[in-house]
Every structure is written in C-alpha cells, then in structure tokens.
Amino acid sequence: PDEQCVLILKQIIPAMGPESQILIDEMVIPSTGVPWQAAFTDLLMMNSLGGVERTRAEWDDLMEQAGLEIIQSKVYDSKEQAILVAVAKRT
Structure with a gap:
C-alpha cells in the first residue's frame, strides 16, 4: 500500500503551485499509549x-518518499483523527 500511496501523491505535485498545500484528514496514531478506538480501527483496516x-x-x-513534507498537523479528536498539511519539498 505505501508504494501506491507514494505513486498517487507524486502525481499531485506537478499540479501544485508555489503556495499549494495538500490537506489530509487521517488518523495519526501515537507511538505509545494508543487509544483503544485507534487500535481497533488499525486492526479493522489491516x-x-x-x-x-x-x-x-x-x-x-x-x-518524504513522495517529495512532500508535512508542515503542520492538528489532532482534533480523542480517536487521534488529524489534519496533516503537506507541501512540495523545495529543491
């Protein structure tokens, strides 16, 4: 799945302008102390x-693999849902 995600994200970059941002609404689970809802969702998806x-x-x-970087992230609920803001890496 990661390879497919990278391929999709790479296809977006040519259409991005200098001020473009990609907003991703996804779960961002912590490395430790994962809430049960997030762990359950992870197992369900797998x-x-x-x-x-x-x-x-x-x-x-x-x-990084796709040539993007996250410049901001905000977790907005107790289930670790977050908005990630990504931009094209400057070369």
Whole structure:
C-alpha cells in the first residue's frame, strides 16, 4: 500500500503551485499509549482492507518518499483523527 500511496501523491505535485498545500484528514496514531478506538480501527483496516493507520513518523517517511513534507498537523479528536498539511519539498 505505501508504494501506491507514494505513486498517487507524486502525481499531485506537478499540479501544485508555489503556495499549494495538500490537506489530509487521517488518523495519526501515537507511538505509545494508543487509544483503544485507534487500535481497533488499525486492526479493522489491516484485516479488511490490507491497510494500516500510521504514526507521525510513518507519515513523515511516506511524504518524504513522495517529495512532500508535512508542515503542520492538528489532532482534533480523542480517536487521534488529524489534519496533516503537506507541501512540495523545495529543491
């Protein structure tokens, strides 16, 4: 799944302008002390879709592979849902 995510994200970059931002509304699970709701969702995704929820470090790595960087993140509920703001890396 990560390879497909990277491929999709890379396809967005050519359409981005200098001020463009990508907003991603996703669960960002903590490295430790994961709330049960987040752990349950992670297991459900893995079992039914072959996907996973990611930690912030995993999101950073995924964005790096795609040529993007996260400039801001905000967790907005108790289930670790967050908005990630990403921009194209400056070369």
